[in-house]
Amino acid sequence: MAATKKTNKAKGTTGFWKYIKIFWGIVLLGFVSVVLFFLMASWGAFGKMPTFEELENPESNVATQVISADGVTIGKFYLENRTPVKYSDLPQNLVDALVATEDERFFEHSGIDARGTLRAFANFGTDGGASTITQQLAKNLFHKRPSNLWGRIKQKAKEWVIATRLERQYTKQEIIAMYLNTVDFVNQAVGIRSAAKTYFNKEPKDLTVEESAVIVGMLKNPSLYNPARKSREEIVFNRRNTVLGQMVKNGVLKPELKQELVKKPVKLDFNPENHNEGIATYFREYLREFMKTWTKENPKSDGKEYNLYRDGLKIYVTIDSRMQEYAEQAVTEHLSNLQEEFFIKQEKNKNAPFVNISKQETERILDRAMKNSDRWRIMKNLGKSEDEIVKSFDVKTEMKVFTWQGDKDTIMTPMDSIRYYKHFLQTGVMSMNPQSGHVKAWVGGINHKHFKYDHVKQGARQVGSTFKPFLYATAIEQLRFSPCDSILDASYTIAKGRHDLERPWTPKNSNGKFEGMVTMKYALAHSINTVSAKLIDSVGPKAVVDLAHRLGVTANIDEQPAIALGAVELTVQEMVAAYSTFANKGMYIKPIVITRIEDKNGIELYHSIPQTKEVVNKEIAYAVIKLLQGVTDSGSGYRLKSTWKGRGYNRVTGHPYKLTNPIAGKTGTTQNQSDGWFMGMVPNLATGVWVGNEDRSAHFRSITYGQGATMALPIWGMYMKKCYADESLQVSKEEFERPEELSIRVDCNRKVEKDSLDLQNEKIDEYFTTF
Numbered sequence: 001m002a003a004t005k006k007t008n009k010a011k012g013t014t015g016f017w018k019y020i021k022i023f024w025g026i027v028l029l030g031f032v033s034v035v036l037f038f039l040m041a042s043w044g045a046f047g048k049m050p051t052f053e054e055l056e057n058p059e060s061n062v063a064t065q066v067i068s069a070d071g072v073t074i075g076k077f078y079l080e081n082r083t084p085v086k087y088s089d090l091p092q093n094l095v096d097a098l099v100a101t102e103d104e105r106f107f108e109h110s111g112i113d114a115r116g117t118l119r120a121f122a123n124f125g126t127d128g129g130a131s132t133i134t135q136q137l138a139k140n141l142f143h144k145r146p147s148n149l150w151g152r153i154k155q156k157a158k159e160w161v162i163a164t165r166l167e168r169q170y171t172k173q174e175i176i177a178m179y180l181n182t183v184d185f186v187n188q189a190v191g192i193r194s195a196a197k198t199y200f201n202k203e204p205k206d207l208t209v210e211e212s213a214v215i216v217g218m219l220k221n222p223s224l225y226n227p228a229r230k231s232r233e234e235i236v237f238n239r240r241n242t243v244l245g246q247m248v249k250n251g252v253l254k255p256e257l258k259q260e261l262v263k264k265p266v267k268l269d270f271n272p273e274n275h276n277e278g279i280a281t282y283f284r285e286y287l288r289e290f291m292k293t294w295t296k297e298n299p300k301s302d303g304k305e306y307n308l309y310r311d312g313l314k315i316y317v318t319i320d321s322r323m324q325e326y327a328e329q330a331v332t333e334h335l336s337n338l339q340e341e342f343f344i345k346q347e348k349n350k351n352a353p354f355v356n357i358s359k360q361e362t363e364r365i366l367d368r369a370m371k372n373s374d375r376w377r378i379m380k381n382l383g384k385s386e387d388e389i390v391k392s393f394d395v396k397t398e399m400k401v402f403t404w405q406g407d408k409d410t411i412m413t414p415m416d417s418i419r420y421y422k423h424f425l426q427t428g429v430m431s432m433n434p435q436s437g438h439v440k441a442w443v444g445g446i447n448h449k450h451f452k453y454d455h456v457k458q459g460a461r462q463v464g465s466t467f468k469p470f471l472y473a474t475a476i477e478q479l480r481f482s483p484c485d486s487i488l489d490a491s492y493t494i495a496k497g498r499h500d501l502e503r504p505w506t507p508k509n510s511n512g513k514f515e516g517m518v519t520m521k522y523a524l525a526h527s528i529n530t531v532s533a534k535l536i537d538s539v540g541p542k543a544v545v546d547l548a549h550r551l552g553v554t555a556n557i558d559e560q561p562a563i564a565l566g567a568v569e570l571t572v573q574e575m576v577a578a579y580s581t582f583a584n585k586g587m588y589i590k591p592i593v594i595t596r597i598e599d600k601n602g603i604e605l606y607h608s609i610p611q612t613k614e615v616v617n618k619e620i621a622y623a624v625i626k627l628l629q630g631v632t633d634s635g636s637g638y639r640l641k642s643t644w645k646g647r648g649y650n651r652v653t654g655h656p657y658k659l660t661n662p663i664a665g666k667t668g669t670t671q672n673q674s675d676g677w678f679m680g681m682v683p684n685l686a687t688g689v690w691v692g693n694e695d696r697s698a699h700f701r702s703i704t705y706g707q708g709a710t711m712a713l714p715i716w717g718m719y720m721k722k723c724y725a726d727e728s729l730q731v732s733k734e735e736f737e738r739p740e741e742l743s744i745r746v747d748c749n750r751k752v753e754k755d756s757l758d759l760q761n762e763k764i765d766e767y768f769t770t771f
Contacts, residue, residue, distance in 0.1 A: 062312030282444025312600030428455030464668030525635025673706025
């Protein structure tokens with residue numbers, strides 16, 4: 001019996017140790033399996049692992065930045081709107097909020113947090129897998145989220161391996177910056193810099209504690225905690241306060257401050273960054289086209305092209321963000337009022353907005369617009385027949401349309417919307433420093449979302465009387481005329497056969513009157529057409545065209561007398577560059593919009609070199625400037641200097657601007673008031689403004705509203721007043737520099753200088769004997 005008990009006891013002891021061995025064997029096997037599992041992950045058995053070089057330079061889509069002359073990022077080109085920042089660019093309150101909420105022991109662990117790992121195992125298959133910041137960075141850099149459990153287990157293994165490697169490669173501060181640079185904060189905001197700009201219109205370093213808490217709160221689920229969505233206001237508010245509570249818990253925020261902050265509503269300054277929003281939209285689109293060519297012609301050292309949307313280039317441009325904003329504000333302030341008047345004037349027009357054209361001509365305009373529309377293109381791509389597409393343009397539908405008060409929901413047919421948009425006055429504005437050639441402002445239209453056409457670079461329109469200074473400059477150069485020389489304002493006919501005319505040409509003055517003897521300065525100031533006809537008959541159209549081309553005009557110009565009255569189509573850019581030549585003492589300089597281009601590492605890839613040439617001598621250039629000053633001193637541009645506000649001044653035609661400094665300028669109005677121009681210069685800034693409808697057959701009937709002095713000049717006046725109010729811009733109020741030796745007489749105040757008439761006639765006679 002006793003022997004039996006001993007035997008059983010021995011067997012029990014043996015069985016116990018057997019289970020102990022099995023237990024430890026399982027533990028050892030589990031440990032080895034886990035080690036092997038991670039080794040397999042590091043060897044790439046579960047998918048490609050990043051190399052050392054990839055960890056040093058993780059691949060990511062980095063937006064190209066467009067940086068203004070005053071250091072402001074005015075736009076980006078991107079697949080992902082990502083602009084990396086350094087740790088030093090982050091506010092401490094953001095770092096504190098991030099660590100307190102996402103990884104309390106971040107500065108203690110080496111990439112893997114034991115407690116977080118246990119939670120991660122417990123939460124497989126859910127959204128609650130708590131990862132360290134380093135693990136989240138690993139996931140953001142190299143992996144997409146798997147949809148099944150096994151896939152998530154493999155991903156976790158890879159994240160752990162990559163996280164430990166990241167911890168060996170980078171400091172804690174670098175990891176925080178890298179992580180925040182990789183997060184997609186929705187609304188096309190990838191990375192902390194884009195998020196700060198999109199939601200609060202700030203740089204990250206300027207974020208307040210509560211703003212940082214909103215952004216950190218989004219990390220849990222950016223789509224769910226999207227602060228821009230009205231339906232999420234309450235949960236965003238609560239999530240922000242949770243983050244503030246975590247900051248108190250971790251000792252990085254005082255409880256009394258938290259009590260104050262949790263009561264504040266979530267206040268956004270929502271500015272989604274896209275190609276239709278922000279400033280200088282038309283300029284940025286021009287820049288995009290320029291860069292397409294530049295990247296093809298300037299490849300990388302390995303022969304590959306730079307990718308504008310992911311290589312993180314930095315394009316430093318000449319645009320000044322302050323001047324650009326002032327120009328856009330001036331356009332909005334003036335054209336919103338002028339547009340209202342245009343709609344009023346069209347109320348009784350059965351064919352609005354078109355004037356004096358046939359039904360057939362109207363149909364051609366609308367048909368062309370229909371076939372150029374996005375609707376037509378999309379339906380054509382879907383295989384719809386032309387008849388089906390045409391019929392769809394007569395079906396009423398819900399749509400958003402542009403108004404100066406913001407986009408408006410309405411119901412109308414697509415064809416009605418085409419006619420509606422034809423009502424809108426468009427504009428082109430460009431401002432340039434005549435000495436450097438740097439373009440400071442570029443407004444290509446009224447709204448890039450709804451009107452894509454750029455009226456600075458693309459749109460050539462008739463320039464009217466703004467072309468006359470080129471004619472006068474030719475007369476000064478060829479005949480040695482001066483602004484003080486007198487000329488007869490009387491009916492003048494250029495005979496048939498002269499300058500290849502097929503019939504006699506007798507232009508009329510806009511007011512239908514003649515004033516007799518006038519000075520050249522007076523004639524230009526009041527755009528007297530008969531004087532222009534006499535001058536072009538004297539010098540010949542070819543000489544004027546040659547000078548225009550020397551002034552940088554690239555358009556083909558017919559060598560016929562009508563160019564004396566501005567029957568020439570040029571762009572705003574060409575006109576500003578040409579006028580700048582006179583302010584630059586006769587030296588033409590090609591407009592510059594880019595100063596340099598750098599890669600993402602700051603290595604310079606391109607540097608602009610000014611292209612200049614002498615067109616006319618200093619004396620002639622100064623004489624033209626003095627002629628143009630007569631326009632604003634007493635001619636069609638006088639309201640810029642007027643201080644009287646009475647009858648004739650209103651919100652549409654413009655207020656007196658009370659500018660007392662020297663201004664050289666010229667108004668221009670084309671036939672039927674289809675185009676209104678104003679070109680204006682001070683010594684260090686030349687600005688051109690064009691206003692008109694997209695179609696020349698849509699226009700004001702009355703010269704009161706349709707002239708350049710009403711349509712375009714007020715934009716120039718408003719813009720310059722804003723520039724002068726900002727003293728940091730240092731826009732000149734000084735006199736134009738007078739040449740030391742000036743042989744051309746320019747100082748004349750009287751309407752007519754009778755004693756110069758004989759001399760002027762002698763010059764014309766002498767010219768024709770050598771012509």
